[in-house]
Amino acid sequence: MFAKGQTVVQWLEQFAPKHIAMPDDKIGLQLGTLQKEIKKILVTLDVTDDVVEEAIRMQADLIIAHHAIIYKPLPHIQTDSPAGRLIEKLIKHDIAVYVAHTNLDIAEGGMNDLMARALNLSELSSLEEVHTEKLSKLVVFVPESHADRVREAVFNAGAGWIGQYSHCSFNLEGTGTFMPREGSDPYIGKLGRLESVREIRVETILPDSVRKKVIQAMLKAHPYEEVAYDLYPVDLKGRVFGLGRVGKLSETVSLQQLADMVKQALEVPALRVVGEPDKPVRKVAVLGGSGSRYFRHALFAGADVLVTGDIDYHSAHDALAAGLALIDPGHNAEKIVKAPVAEYLNVKFKENKLQTTAIASSVNTEPFRFV
Incomplete structure (x- = not known):
């Protein structure tokens, strides 16, 4: 089984989120479609003719590049021009091109961390x-029997981090009341009867980038048909990206x-x-x-x-x-990012038992010659 194109990009954007890129940066899908199975991926710094030939030889379905193939608006695509021939070749061989640029530079473990590590x-x-990540406070009311389960679900989804501390929450015991009405399917209680249940008020912090994921995890782990929860903006400073x-x-x-x-x-x-x-x-x-x-x-x-x-x-x-x-x-020193990105994706494929493979390009795209 192979990964879908959208799944590959989803994993890549978990590593290098699009929202941390510099304004107006040319990132994302630039050519082709992700609505297909991806068997092979070529990870490159630049999309040159030699790189495209390499992708064709290895029968790649997707190129992940650091530098955009389309950076300035093209007034036309003439297939007798260098840019036009390159685009035509990619389209004919059904090779999509996805670009991760300043978001990959800025990301934790990305280009600049790799340079510092080197x-x-x-x-x-x-x-x-x-970019400073915005934070919200999640407050959810859970029956005592499921408090641990709900906490663990939201922590695993990315909530509960304050600085270098994980699994941060505040928990307060109390009594919840509700009356199931006709058409409901209550986990606790009977239709038309007022119920009082010992509940835990669970509070935790979550960054906006994982808000949807955390809420989905919380709802899935919660036993109630209708979950009572609140989200509040907070002034705490989240992760800083630079x-x-x-x-x-x-x-x-x-x-x-x-x-x-x-x-x-x-x-x-x-x-x-x-x-x-x-x-x-x-x-x-x-x-x-x-x-x-x-x-x-x-x-x-x-x-x-x-x-x-x-x-x-x-x-x-x-x-x-x-x-x-x-x-x-030189600019070409950024080639150090190719192998780590390919390795990151291959770990994801292995963890999910997928046969898709990512390969770092072996083509030297340095345009200068030193004499």
């Missing part, structure tokens, strides 16, 4: 906060030493460095992709160096004048 950074924080990461090396090293570490960890043949080679560095900011405009964020965070791609000439001068070192491994 450099063994600790004490991580976001370079720029872009671009980039700032962390510390285990010990101070020279800028040259860090550059060598970056080159090896991100598997790049060359990189550009701004700053004196012997400059001591300990606090490091990382940001996948094009991060020139974030050098001031790195300065504000107290970083000694920013590791990011596509640094422009004037930003390099400004950072140098401000005392911030830069290491530019």
Whole structure:
């Protein structure tokens, strides 16, 4: 049995939710349909002609890409143009293309966490906060016999987290009253008779991103035909999602030493460095992709160096004048995300006894050659 396209995307979006992406980012399904079985998935950084040929050879049904295949509006799709030929080839071979970009950068365990992990950074924080999860309080009244069952159901669905503490709830004993009327099918009591039942008022916290899932789990676990519950907005701060990461090396090293570490960890043949080679560095900011405009964020965070791609000439001068070192491994360094995404999906397939497989692309999509 193979996974449906919508199921694959649902699991991917659990890892990299669409709502945490930067505004106007081109993410989601860009080509084809998800209304089909998916036997093979190719995970890639870019959708190039070589990547599409790789997908055809392996008979992939879906490409999951980090960079959009359609970023700017296309005035036309002419099949004698490079873009048109690429789209035509994908359509003819029924290969859908789904894009996870800044949501994959920002996600916990996503691109920027992978970069920080590759450099063994600790004490991580976001370079720029872009999304704070809204929280609600769920209050539900449960007969004593089912309180444990309902609590466990909502916790398993994602409720009950406050910071690094899970299974958080408040429970108060009380008496619930109700009278079943004609047409009802009461779990407790008889039609037309007022009932008094010992109940537990269970209160817990849930993020808006899992609200529907938690409510469904609560209703399924609850024995009553009509469940009494309330949802209240709260001012508690939920999880914070952000671009980039700032962390510390285990010990101070020279800028040259860090550059060598970056080159090896991100598997790049060359990189550009701004700053004196012997400059001591300990606090490091990382940001996948094009991060020139974030050098001031790195300065504000107290970083000694920013590791990011596509640094422009004037930003390099400004950072140098401000005392911030830069290491530019290029945009293609983001290729480190391919294997972890494929592995994450394969774990999901195995857990659900599905034969679908995800494979990291072996195509090098670096457009530059170093001479």
